[in-house]
Amino acid sequence: MAGRGELTDAAWRRIEPLLPQVDGRGRPWRDHRQVVNGVLWRLRTGAPWRDLPDRFGPWKTAYERFARWEAHGTWARLLELFRSAMTRWAGWNGPSPSTPPAVDSTINRVHQHAVGARKKGMANGDELEDPGRSQARQALGRSRGGLTTKVHLAVDGRGLPLSIVLTPGNVNDATAFGQVLDGIRTPSLGTGRPRTTPDRVLGDTAYSSRAIRHLLRRRGIAATIPERRDQAANRHRRGALGGRPPAFDKVTYRDRNVVERCFARLKQFRAIATRFDKLGDRYRAGVVTASLILWLRESTGDHLSDRP
Template sequence: MVGRGELTDAVWERIATLLPGVDGRGRPWRDLPERYGSWQTVYERFARWEADGTWARLLEQVQVRDDSVGAVEWTVSVDSTINRAHQHAAGARKKGCPAGDELEDPACTTAGQALGRSRGGLTTKVHLACDGRGLPLAVVITPGNLNDSTVFGAVLDAVRVPRIGAGRPRRRPDAVLADKAYSSRAIRQMLRRRGIRAVIPERADQKANRVRRGQAGGRPPAFDRDLYKARNVVEHCFNRLKQFRAIATRFDKLAARYRAGLHLAALILWLREPRQDQLSDTA
């Protein structure tokens, strides 16, 4: 019997051929239910598949399959959320850093492991681009105290869905929806150069400055108010991702492990979405 949050046999069949071979090596990962076998082995497998890119490739492959049947909606919403880091997430040392309280040296640990000091303590910020259905297309993590707009280019660059057969991967959304935190001339110019429609409201201070300058301030940026209403899908996506306990609170010391967990959670969201070809078969 499948437990709450677990994948069905039908879903496992969809990804079975994409999974690499397994072996019996292992390390501690203590909270896994016993029915999954040795938690040492499961953790080691999780870590290996993070290191060799398996989790990222699995996510990419389900995106490819949906895009091949026209299911991906390329009106993309971008936003970020801050997740608290558990005290056990701190303390991973890089080579050459002294032992002890590494949090006193951000160059050694916190920033390097996507941990930042905010008013509420150590946090990690998850930057997300999702399609029009609210499914994750790209995930980038940074320290929690990093400004959203500085990471926008990295998030946009991470959107990449290969084609089945010949052709370049699709990297360009039809439109990008984002809130006022992303309202900057640099971001609007970036989207314009790439031929992507920007649906971003103008900040009040920017509008006041433009009006103050008169004709020199230029025209107000185009803004589709009706299309912007669809931006709430990214908030829904964050809510769904945070149903995974290890995403809502970061327990992993290593940024790479936490990112792999995000890829796995995003993969599960894609696998739970009804497939377009299946819907047409049952119609």
């Protein structure tokens, strides 16, 4: 029987065929399910890797496999493959590819142990990289509240992640909108390529900028983004020169709350709600892995791991 927060038999049957397979050469790998459950335990608790319980095997094995799969892009490929498999699965009653994605961001605090990643040149004696640039490269931003990391998401109609982008916490949401939009890959119901251009995008007032509206208009994407009060006041002040207000559908905008619910579910993983990883790519791999679990829960209908 699977323990709390571990992969159930139904979830394992879905994900096992997508994992890297042993080619028979070299030393045999430790069981994938045991190692993945160890990775999930660490994501759920936020504990140091060295505190991994013995039932998951050596902590170093779990950490190295997590890091190796992050470096090879395995976690990201798993998420994309699973999304495609679930869309084409006959029993899947999830949102259709035409469901408009919702975009938003959340700020997560950075633990003191996540600071101090190796700077450029420390290993070979070259000139050190500027600390500010190093922090920006690791998606660390400083504000009055301390160091933070911002997670930008695009989610589908059920609040399941489609695109994940990391930036420093002091970066404006509109700055990362293009990256989030470029990362959307909606699997098609047939055998064709995934869709990269949704019919519509939902966003809050943080994305109400002329540049974003022009970008969406060029790509033929409808925008459901409310106008900010200062923009509306400036338009009224200019009179006829201010132009018409942007089109906005209040009924469609109500569906934007799915992205807020997605953040709430992701932050049930304590290693996501608080960043403990020094490297930005390592932290993003944790967000991708947690997103994969959300898709697994939705496809199997098993919400055992949702318990606190």
